[in-house]
Amino acid sequence: MYAGKRVILASQSPRRRQLLEQAGIPFEVMVSDAEETFPPEMPAAEVPVHIARLKANAVSASFGKEDVVIAADTIVLLDKKIIGKPVDRTDAINILSSLSGRIHEVITGVVIRFNGSEDAFSQTTEVHFKPLSREQIEYYVDHYQPFDKAGAYAIQEWIGAVGIDRINGCFYNVMGLPISQVAERLTRL
Ligand SMILES: Cc1cn([C@H]2C[C@H](O)[C@@H](COP(=O)(O)OP(=O)(O)OP(=O)(O)O)O2)c(=O)[nH]c1=O
Numbered sequence: 408m409y410a411g412k413r414v415i416l417a418s419q420s421p422r423r424r425q426l427l428e429q430a431g432i433p434f435e436v437m438v439s440d441a442e443e444t445f446p447p448e449m450p451a452a453e454v455p456v457h458i459a460r461l462k463a464n465a466v467s468a469s470f471g472k473e474d475v476v477i478a479a480d481t482i483v484l485l486d487k488k489i490i491g492k493p494v495d496r497t498d499a500i501n502i503l504s505s506l507s508g509r510i511h512e513v514i515t516g517v518v519i520r521f522n523g524s525e526d527a528f529s530q531t532t533e534v535h536f537k538p539l540s541r542e543q544i545e546y547y548v549d550h551y552q553p554f555d556k557a558g559a560y561a562i563q564e565w566i567g568a569v570g571i572d573r574i575n576g577c578f579y580n581v582m583g584l585p586i587s588q589v590a591e592r593l594t595r596l
Pocket residue numbers: 417418419420421422423438439462479480481482483513555556557558560561562563581582583
């Protein structure tokens with residue numbers, strides 16, 4: 408269905424690879440070394456697309472206009488504050504303690520480049536965390552090492568099964584790629 412165009416995923420995220428595979432989209436990977444920075448005055452909702460664009464920029468020079476480049480970035484937003492990846496165990500425990508019993512947003516920004524033009528969009532999913540005990544939080548951090556995950560958790564792991572009441576929005580968006588939107592936009596190219 409997607410045959411004919413060369414698709415490049417500018418991401419080292421195993422989750423993003425898994426989701427493109429699940430959607431049956433053939434692709435190659437080129438990891439981008441973009442520095443994930445943004446202007447301090449930028450509204451949080453615009454940050455994921457901004458960073459996804461930096462990731463796309465970092466690989467675009469290696470490919471032709473007729474190739475499709477996909478880049479994405481995921482952030483967790485609590486009380487309008489961006490929560491990134493934890494720097495260490497203590498940080499991960501503190502982040503999960505702050506998410507416990509609360510609702511937060513996960514925003515994934517996506518940039519798709521093809522034929523000299525760009526399709527950029529973001530999706531938001533609301534995630535409802537149950538109150539977690541200190542023991543549960545430490546168990547999760549020590550067994551799952553969520554240091555490469557925005558917000559120090561992965562919804563597709565143990566914590567998602569026992570600690571998340573419900574979500575409002577796309578599950579895969581929380582995992583790092585709103586895959587049905589991506590697939591739809593690819594078919595439109
Ligand atoms: C919130 C959440 C994040 N994540 C992951 C998705 C992303 O891989 C990561 C967010 O970090 P990103 O900076 O978006 O992506 P990355 O560094 O893993 O990969 P790259 O920059 O090369 O594209 O957190 C989950 O797997 N499950 C979740 O529930």
